[in-house]
Amino acid sequence: xxxxxxxxxxxxxxxxAVDVFYxxxxxxxxxxxxxxxxxxxxxxxKQRAFLTMVTGGPxxxxxxxxxxxxxxxxxxxxxxxxxxxxxxxxxxTLAELGVAQDLIDTVISVAxxxxxDVLDR
Amino acid sequence: xxxxxxxxxxxxxxxxxxxxxxxxRHGVMLPSSCKSGTCQTCLTRALKGQPPSAAxxxxxxxxxxxxxxxxxxxxxxxxxxxxxASVSPKYSARLIKKDLMNESIVRLRIxxxxxxxxxxxxxxxxxxxxxxxxxSYSLASISSDSFLELHIKRVPEGRMSTWxxxxxxxxxxxxxxxxxxxxxxxxxxxxxxLLLVGAGTGLAPLHGILRDALEQGHKGPIHLFHASLxxxxxxxxxxxxxxxxxxxxxxxxxxxxxGDAPEGGKQGNIVDIPGQVLGSFNGFRxxxxxxxxxxxxxxxxxxxxxxxxxxxxxxxxxxxxx
Ligand SMILES: Cc1cc2nc3c(=O)[nH]c(=O)nc-3n(C[C@H](O)[C@H](O)[C@H](O)COP(=O)(O)OP(=O)(O)OC[C@H]3O[C@@H](n4cnc5c(N)ncnc54)[C@H](O)[C@@H]3O)c2cc1C
Ligand code: HEM
Ligand code: FES
Numbered sequence: 146x147x148x149x150x151x152x153x154x155x156x157x158x159x160x161x162a163v164d165v166f167y168x169x170x171x172x173x174x175x176x177x178x179x180x181x182x183x184x185x186x187x188x189x190x191k192q193r194a195f196l197t198m199v200t201g202g203p204x205x206x207x208x209x210x211x212x213x214x215x216x217x218x219x220x221x222x223x224x225x226x227x228x229x230x231x232x233x234x235x236x237x238t239l240a241e242l243g244v245a246q247d248l249i250d251t252v253i254s255v256a257x258x259x260x261x262d263v264l265d266r
Numbered sequence: 267x268x269x270x271x272x273x274x275x276x277x278x279x280x281x282x283x284x285x286x287x288x289x290x291r292h293g294v295m296l297p298s299s300c301k302s303g304t305c306q307t308c309l310t311r312a313l314k315g316q317p318p319s320a321a322x323x324x325x326x327x328x329x330x331x332x333x334x335x336x337x338x339x340x341x342x343x344x345x346x347x348x349x350x351a352s353v354s355p356k357y358s359a360r361l362i363k364k365d366l367m368n369e370s371i372v373r374l375r376i377x378x379x380x381x382x383x384x385x386x387x388x389x390x391x392x393x394x395x396x397x398x399x400x401x402s403y404s405l406a407s408i409s410s411d412s413f414l415e416l417h418i419k420r421v422p423e424g425r426m427s428t429w430x431x432x433x434x435x436x437x438x439x440x441x442x443x444x445x446x447x448x449x450x451x452x453x454x455x456x457x458x459x460l461l462l463v464g465a466g467t468g469l470a471p472l473h474g475i476l477r478d479a480l481e482q483g484h485k486g487p488i489h490l491f492h493a494s495l496x497x498x499x500x501x502x503x504x505x506x507x508x509x510x511x512x513x514x515x516x517x518x519x520x521x522x523x524x525g526d527a528p529e530g531g532k533q534g535n536i537v538d539i540p541g542q543v544l545g546s547f548n549g550f551r552x553x554x555x556x557x558x559x560x561x562x563x564x565x566x567x568x569x570x571x572x573x574x575x576x577x578x579x580x581x582x583x584x585x586x587x588x
Pocket of ligand 2: 195227229231232
């Protein structure tokens with residue numbers, strides 16, 4: 146079966162989703178401090194990596210990468226509540242772009258499956 | 267089998283290998299992360315040869331136009347010479363004109379060295395010969411001009427800017443290398459709205475981009491907001507008003523933080539003014555230059571007001587640490 150990434154329309158769909166998703170993250174006072182890197186371009190590219198990964202698009206990230214990639218955020222206080230905010234923005238981004246409910250559920254369950262890695266437990 | 271030249275060494279690349287894999291196999295590690303063309307950590311520039319367009323997906327179009335590509339998804343079809351930063355020859359050219367724009371900004375016009383080419387809005391790196399001190403200055407001219415133009419602000423105790431103000435004279439030779447930067451006009455959509463915002467000498471590259479866009483026949487609206495602390499800090503007011511008379515699609519708004527704005531201008535914070543005047547920036551292409559704090563704040567504003575991240579081009583004038 147093809148991945149959600151392909152069913153959504155591949156790279157073009159992800160490009161459309163990045164702006165919507167990143168706008169939500171920057172607009173959310175509760176999580177924005179984790180994303181306030183100096184360079185918005187680099188940060189936007191990382192959001193694209195995130196969306197490609199949770200939709201099952203081409204990537205080679207491992208659980209170990211997720212642990213290492215977010216460890217500096219744990220030191221800043223990253224916990225389940227922030228993770229839940231991100232899931233919420235992910236869900237509403239996909240809904241806004243008109244993605245079918247069953248595909249949204251699949252994406253959310255993939256994202257959910259990384260929780261322990263991202264939170265380094 | 268294409269060859270990849272990197273830092274003076276040649277490496278052979280097998281037919282199914284990416285540039286990243288090939289160099290890694292030869293023990294050369296480029297920065298990378300996702301290895302699938304999304305995170306852009308492995309951004310690299312082809313100095314010679316054309317990277318396949320598939321290796322440029324998701325890149326800003328001004329980067330793609332300068333042959334940047336993603337090494338982790340680039341399977342080269344021809345020989346490439348690559349570099350992480352571009353290496354440019356050093357040029358030397360005579361200063362032909364020097365005049366004050368206001369009490370703290372001087373305009374320099376320099377001869378165009380043979381085989382120097384650039385896009386209006388890019389910057390060059392000036393070198394002071396006595397000690398090799400190097401500083402970036404944006405080009406305010408366009409390539410059909412017979413000179414290169416720079417606008418220099420006097421920075422209190424600034425080494426390069428004070429030297430340019432007080433010591434350099436018409437007829438002197440100036441050395442520089444470049445050009446660099448991805449803040450320039452692209453004629454891909456002449457109907458699109460352009461938004462140009464800058465404070466102080468941030469006007470230099472914007473002035474170049476504006477004239478370049480008009481010369482290339484841009485038809486859509488062009489909004490320029492130029493800010494200064496107070497009215498005496500503004501410059502090129504008459505020239506910009508003149509362009510606005512000549513080209514009805516161009517709108518010029520001088521802005522001041524303190525005191526009265528000149529006619530047709532606005533008083534307030536430059537970070538807020540474009541949004542107050544224009545509302546949504548949906549579908550705009552945005553250029554932001556000058557003071558880093560203002561540029562970064564405007565980047566976020568423009569993005570939140572509907573501009574796609576891909577369409578925001580900026581040149582923060584980051585100053586070298588003392
Ligand atoms: C891409 C790019 C394009 C640029 N384009 C232009 C341009 O078109 N016109 C232009 O005038 N400048 C431009 N600049 C800034 C320029 O490169 C120098 O940083 C500036 O002229 C100061 O150099 P200096 O040697 O005179 O000062 P320095 O000797 O480096 O600095 C002296 C002191 O002043 C501080 N300082 C430096 N700049 C500022 C500032 N702006 N505000 C407050 N404090 C400061 C320094 O930290 C230091 O303490 C650009 C910078 C970049 C990165
Ligand atoms: C939902 C599960 C998550 C997944 C699958 C995920 C995935 C990713 C990926 C793939 C990257 C790019 C790594 C790289 O290539 O450098 C990344 C970076 C990042 N993530 Fe996550 N992420 C998740 C949750 C979160 C949460 C909850 C936060 C904070 C609230 C967060 C904040 C960040 C930040 C700030 C970066 C950039 C780090 C840097 O600058 O290097 N992520 N994430
Ligand atoms: S390593 Fe992520 S884009 Fe190349």
